[in-house]
Amino acid sequence: MADSDEEYVGDVTEDEDELQVTRGDNPRAKKRKQRGGAEWELSRTWETLVEGADGTISSTVEGLLEANKRKRLLKDTTPLQRGIIRHLILIIDLSQSMSEKDLRPTRYLLTLRYAQEFVREFFEQNPISQLGVLGLRDGLALRVSDMSGNPTEHLTAIQALKTQDPKGLPSLQNGLEMARGALFHTPSHGTREVLIIFGSLLSSDPGDIHQTIGTLISDKVRVGVVGLAAQVAICRELCTKTNGGDETAYGVALNEQHFRELMMDVTTPPAAYSQKESASSLLMMGFPSRTVETAPSLCACHSKPSRGGYLCSRCNSKVCNLPAECPSCGLTLILSTHLARSYHHLFPLINWIEVPWRRASKSSACFACGISFPSVPPEDQWLVTESQTKGMSVSSRYECTACHSHFCIDCDLFAHEVVHNCPGCQSKGAE
Amino acid sequence: MNTVDASEHYELGATDLAPSLLTIVIDTNPHAWDILEESLPLSKAIANILVFINAHLACNYANEIAVVASHTHKAAWLYPSQTLSHSTDQDGDISMSTDTTPQPNKYRPFRIVEDQVTRNLKELMESTTPDHLRGNTSTMLAGALTLALSHINRRTIAWAEEHGGANPDDAPAEGTAPSNRYSASNEDEKLQSRILIVSVSGSSDSAHQYIPVMNSIFACQRLHIPIDVCKLSGDAVFLQQACDATKGVYMSLAEPRGLLQYLMMAFLPDQRSRRHLVLPTRVDVDFRAACFCHRRVVDVGFVCSICLSIFCEPPPGSECLTCGTHLDAGNYNSKPALLPRKKKKKKKVNGASGAGTPISVSTPGS
Numbered sequence: 001m002a003d004s005d006e007e008y009v010g011d012v013t014e015d016e017d018e019l020q021v022t023r024g025d026n027p028r029a030k031k032r033k034q035r036g037g038a039e040w041e042l043s044r045t046w047e048t049l050v051e052g053a054d055g056t057i058s059s060t061v062e063g064l065l066e067a068n069k070r071k072r073l074l075k076d077t078t079p080l081q082r083g084i085i086r087h088l089i090l091i092i093d094l095s096q097s098m099s100e101k102d103l104r105p106t107r108y109l110l111t112l113r114y115a116q117e118f119v120r121e122f123f124e125q126n127p128i129s130q131l132g133v134l135g136l137r138d139g140l141a142l143r144v145s146d147m148s149g150n151p152t153e154h155l156t157a158i159q160a161l162k163t164q165d166p167k168g169l170p171s172l173q174n175g176l177e178m179a180r181g182a183l184f185h186t187p188s189h190g191t192r193e194v195l196i197i198f199g200s201l202l203s204s205d206p207g208d209i210h211q212t213i214g215t216l217i218s219d220k221v222r223v224g225v226v227g228l229a230a231q232v233a234i235c236r237e238l239c240t241k242t243n244g245g246d247e248t249a250y251g252v253a254l255n256e257q258h259f260r261e262l263m264m265d266v267t268t269p270p271a272a273y274s275q276k277e278s279a280s281s282l283l284m285m286g287f288p289s290r291t292v293e294t295a296p297s298l299c300a301c302h303s304k305p306s307r308g309g310y311l312c313s314r315c316n317s318k319v320c321n322l323p324a325e326c327p328s329c330g331l332t333l334i335l336s337t338h339l340a341r342s343y344h345h346l347f348p349l350i351n352w353i354e355v356p357w358r359r360a361s362k363s364s365a366c367f368a369c370g371i372s373f374p375s376v377p378p379e380d381q382w383l384v385t386e387s388q389t390k391g392m393s394v395s396s397r398y399e400c401t402a403c404h405s406h407f408c409i410d411c412d413l414f415a416h417e418v419v420h421n422c423p424g425c426q427s428k429g430a431e
Numbered sequence: 432m433n434t435v436d437a438s439e440h441y442e443l444g445a446t447d448l449a450p451s452l453l454t455i456v457i458d459t460n461p462h463a464w465d466i467l468e469e470s471l472p473l474s475k476a477i478a479n480i481l482v483f484i485n486a487h488l489a490c491n492y493a494n495e496i497a498v499v500a501s502h503t504h505k506a507a508w509l510y511p512s513q514t515l516s517h518s519t520d521q522d523g524d525i526s527m528s529t530d531t532t533p534q535p536n537k538y539r540p541f542r543i544v545e546d547q548v549t550r551n552l553k554e555l556m557e558s559t560t561p562d563h564l565r566g567n568t569s570t571m572l573a574g575a576l577t578l579a580l581s582h583i584n585r586r587t588i589a590w591a592e593e594h595g596g597a598n599p600d601d602a603p604a605e606g607t608a609p610s611n612r613y614s615a616s617n618e619d620e621k622l623q624s625r626i627l628i629v630s631v632s633g634s635s636d637s638a639h640q641y642i643p644v645m646n647s648i649f650a651c652q653r654l655h656i657p658i659d660v661c662k663l664s665g666d667a668v669f670l671q672q673a674c675d676a677t678k679g680v681y682m683s684l685a686e687p688r689g690l691l692q693y694l695m696m697a698f699l700p701d702q703r704s705r706r707h708l709v710l711p712t713r714v715d716v717d718f719r720a721a722c723f724c725h726r727r728v729v730d731v732g733f734v735c736s737i738c739l740s741i742f743c744e745p746p747p748g749s750e751c752l753t754c755g756t757h758l759d760a761g762n763y764n765s766k767p768a769l770l771p772r773k774k775k776k777k778k779k780v781n782g783a784s785g786a787g788t789p790i791s792v793s794t795p796g797s
Contacts, residue, residue, distance in 0.1 A: 085739075282734070282735060282745060282746075282749070282751075283734045283736055284732075284734075285731070287720050287731070287732065288730070289716060289730070290675075290716045308714070310718075313730040313731045335718055336718050336741075337645070337648075337672055337675075337676055339720065340641075340720065341645075343739070346740065346754075368578060368582070369584065369585035370508070370582070411585070415577075418650045418654070419580055419581075419646055420646045420650070422577075423574065423577040423581050426506070426577050426640075427505055427506030427571055428505055
């Protein structure tokens with residue numbers, strides 16, 4: 001990798017003398033660092049293995065698996081104020097350095113694949129947010145897809161990139177300026193964010209990137225960077241300055257999995273800053289219903305004849321796509337399903353608690369799926385089993401503290417990660 | 432790209448296709464069935480549904496069925512029943528010998544389903560007291576859907592385990608990426624699940640369950656489980672959205688007496704067959720939402736920009752009831768500012784030309 005870095009510098013000095021080159025200070029000395037660099041400690045999983053009574057380790061392995069599932073599950077359930085209407089520009093490095101094969105199959109293809117996943121997940125988590133995609137190639141910023149709330153547009157645009165090859169040098173400044181331009185007109189109640197996937201160790205810019213950083217700060221744009229090679233000083237500075245001194249927005253991927261995690265972290269809505277940086281306001285919105293007419297008529301937004309469409313709930317003009325602003329009365333029109341998608345952030349399901357053997361005899365099967373629980377052993381064995389297991393329930397039962405029903409680990413996971421409903425509370429109702 | 436993969440598998444491994452699991456949610460709200468009493472009593476509807484279930488089971492020997500009742504005060508399993516293991520251990524034998532009339536010609540799975548559904552439904556109805564019905568006309572749709580989804584999840588996991596390797600990316604994704612685990616990787620090799628809701632209650636009754644119902648709908652959407660709705664009376668807003676979001680079939684029956692006919696024709700095909708069919712689904716969808724403050728169904732609402740809660744009127748004190756943020760009501764209710772019309776100054780065409788003329792005249796003169 002260090003070799004290829006030298007090549008870049010060579011290219012720059014030959015071809016683009018007039019450009020300022022901002023590059024990582026001594027890439028040789030840089031190790032791939034993770035955010036804090038503190039997660040390098042090994043966890044010695046083999047030391048926690050204990051032989052079961054029958055001499056095998058299967059019970060412990062199962063326990064570890066279950067504990068692992070559970071760990072992922074126990075997250076903070078206090079509802080946060082989140083600036084959910086987000087405006088995010090995804091900037092993808094499409095320069096030469098992306099053709100490296102240290103991430104399989106190549107950095108380029110992997111990035112594009114993850115970018116597509118990112119788009120899907122982003123709209124899953126942030127239903128009425130806007131996203132735009134830019135690329136950095138040949139020293140220019142390339143518009144891949146415009147700001148819009150429609151995931152399929154972005155997905156097809158990113159898909160189309162797969163047929164092209166990465167080439168040239170990236171210019172962070174050009175990319176940031178274009179992103180700033182795209183975010184410029186966004187309303188104040190939303191966030192303005194930029195996420196850069198950066199595979200290079202340099203940025204070949206036409207001007208002073210520090211000025212650009214200054215304007216980004218004054219425009220309240222937050223920038224996050226996921227590096228693929230090594231830490232680059234300018235990226236760190238960029239993230240730190242635009243995030244109010246917070247360095248966590250910059251991460252360097254250790255491997256494919258870590259890369260994915262870093263990207264997917266960005267999809268969760270950021271907690272709103274405590275200081276009033278954005279005015280919170282009450283928005284009047286319409287939830288129009290879809291109609292299909294017998295004869296085509298012109299839509300108010302594009303003046304194209306169409307049969308299907310949504311009628312504005314205030315003035316009855318027809319728009320063909322949602323979310324949109326009614327062209328005639330200015331009412332924001334959205335699909336209520338878009339809003340409802342984010343409600344599980346507002347009313348998160350409380351974490352379920354582990355059930356000790358003492359209370360386990362209450363149930364014999366999972367309330368939701370009916371799988372039978374292990375039967376309660378005699379009282380003298382309780383302590384033995386309880387000391388063995390950490391992070392999981394000894395009796396394999398998990399209890400909802402509201403309805404006191406018992407569930408299995410799979411239903412626990414399923415309820416917290418997918419449905420966001422408690423089967424017990426919902427089916428018992430108000431008594 | 433996924434679709435290309437899926438279709439290839441479909442072409443190659445068409446010999447042994449995954450069975451489908453049909454989960455039926457029956458709305459057993461007595462208030463609503465009372466209204467329907469003349470055209471289609473509940474007993475008749477159940478009989479029709481049982482025939483439909485048999486048809487589903489007969490399609491493929493491995494097909495599975497689950498039935499949930501969404502009652503006024505609780506949601507309960509009708510089949511497979513939770514207490515099954517208990518009752519067969521203790522009094523299963525006795526009940527078999529007493530009430531089963533010998534039906535040697537009946538296909539055993541048919542009989543088991545029929546027995547359990549009718550028995551559990553009877554128990555459910557007997558356990559319903561007038562207290563439960565008083566002042567409560569809604570149905571526990573959210574609970575029933577959640578139970579159905581949990582069961583589908585359980586069966587999907589079990590099925591994938593039985594047919595090891597059917598879901599190869601499950602293992603690496605286990606510890607790391609929760610989204611992978613639940614995203615449909617290869618649709619043809621998975622257990623095909625779908626949900627059918629036989630609904631009778633109206634929409635206004637279920638407005639208080641708006642959020643849980645929507646949560647279940649999104650879960651279905653994520654898992655690619657279509658929700659079919661067979662609406663016998665009333666019209667439910669949220670169920671239309673459910674069908675629309677999950678690409679299911681929505682039918683509002685004009686003639687409830689023909690329930691069986693509708694079920695057989697519109698709801699029997701599974702996902703694989705549906706790809707080749709034109710589905711009788713609804714084109715206009717009611718996308719209204721329920722507000723958080725009064726549980727009204729609204730089409731124009733006020734939305735908090737922080738948490739996206741919907742209110743039917745600006746909340747008291749301009750404070751969001753959900754997140755407590757003080758909200759700028761903006762320029763709601765203010766009259767649009769009218770710009771005073773400017774008086775058009777008529778350009779004095781004549782005067783201008785008149786001013787120019789003397790100059791032009793003067794030039795040659797000087």
